[in-house]
Amino acid sequence: MNLDMTPMVPALAAPRLMQVEPLLTMQAISKSYGEVQALRHVDVTVYPGEVLGIVGESGSGKSTLLRMMNLEDTPDQGDYRLRLPDRDDGNLFDLTRYQRRMLCARHVGIVYQNPHLGLLMRHSSSGNVAERLLIAGERSFEVLRSKAREALDASEFPLSRMDARPIELSGGMQQRVQLAKAIALEPALLLLDEPTTGLDVSVQALVLDTLKRLQRDRRITMVLVSHDLGVIRTMADRVMVMRHGEVVEQGLADQVFQDPQHPYTQQLVHAKL
Numbered sequence: 001m002n003l004d005m006t007p008m009v010p011a012l013a014a015p016r017l018m019q020v021e022p023l024l025t026m027q028a029i030s031k032s033y034g035e036v037q038a039l040r041h042v043d044v045t046v047y048p049g050e051v052l053g054i055v056g057e058s059g060s061g062k063s064t065l066l067r068m069m070n071l072e073d074t075p076d077q078g079d080y081r082l083r084l085p086d087r088d089d090g091n092l093f094d095l096t097r098y099q100r101r102m103l104c105a106r107h108v109g110i111v112y113q114n115p116h117l118g119l120l121m122r123h124s125s126s127g128n129v130a131e132r133l134l135i136a137g138e139r140s141f142e143v144l145r146s147k148a149r150e151a152l153d154a155s156e157f158p159l160s161r162m163d164a165r166p167i168e169l170s171g172g173m174q175q176r177v178q179l180a181k182a183i184a185l186e187p188a189l190l191l192l193d194e195p196t197t198g199l200d201v202s203v204q205a206l207v208l209d210t211l212k213r214l215q216r217d218r219r220i221t222m223v224l225v226s227h228d229l230g231v232i233r234t235m236a237d238r239v240m241v242m243r244h245g246e247v248v249e250q251g252l253a254d255q256v257f258q259d260p261q262h263p264y265t266q267q268l269v270h271a272k273l
């Protein structure tokens with residue numbers, strides 16, 4: 001095993017996951033917005049096929065970290081690598097804006113809590129999914145339509161509504177359109193930023209079921225941000241707990257939930273019980 005790949009933060013990393021090389025490695029990511037230090041020396045490792053859950057109170061830096069993974073923002077310092085077939089882009093923060101956009105369009109999918117961030121609300125649902133395929137270079141109308149249909153179907157979106165505009169859809173359906181757009185190109189990495197927050201509990205459960213099925217069937221590597229421990233517990237193999245821009249604890253989900261070590265994690269877990 002290459003010891004350089006060992007996560008920097010003392011972690012109860014999954015032994016079975018440690019035997020493969022990580023898909024994602026972030027090292028020493030720091031970011032300040034004026035006086036606010038949103039991230040402090042954060043290290044992240046994500047292994048192929050796993051779901052990493054990131055949990056923490058509001059303002060702990062979860063969304064900022066996810067935006068970095070989607071190359072939407074640049075840290076003050078830090079290194080970010082994705083292990084993609086036939087590519088070595090070095091530190092991804094060194095890429096130009098155009099290169100970042102192309103890389104993420106092709107290899108990284110994202111679902112935001114707020115569908116307005118991920119969708120064109122007045123375009124058709126199928127058109128929203130096709131847009132992602134267009135960015136990646138697909139030009140045939142037939143192929144665009146059939147791939148969009150396939151991704152919507154995999155996201156358990158009712159195909160009878162594929163020409164409806166997101167603005168006409170329920171919150172749960174809008175999240176399914178975002179999901180279809182995110183998985184249309186079979187990304188190496190799927191980022192989920194509070195994907196079920198704000199949905200009815202029953203709708204939330206259905207969307208989580210879809211995510212679990214996708215993860216099981218396609219082994220999509222996921223990073224899931226949520227302030228909801230129940231959601232993280234349902235989905236995640238490993239958990240990273242953040243507070244004030246720092247990682248205070250990480251490890252296997254079962255271990256963290258059953259035997260939290262950091263007082264902040266203990267507080268979170270006990271508050272949930």
Ligand SMILES: Nc1ncnc2c1ncn2[C@@H]1O[C@H](COP(=O)(O)OP(=O)(O)OP(=O)(O)O)[C@@H](O)[C@H]1O
Nearest residue numbers: 033036038056057058059060061062063064065227
């Ligand atoms: N673009 C920005 N400009 C200024 N401050 C920002 C910006 N983005 C994030 N912050 C600040 O950085 C800190 C971390 O924010 P972030 O949104 O990452 O936290 P979070 O854990 O995702 O919180 P929430 O669960 O409420 O979304 C907060 O104090 C936030 O106000």
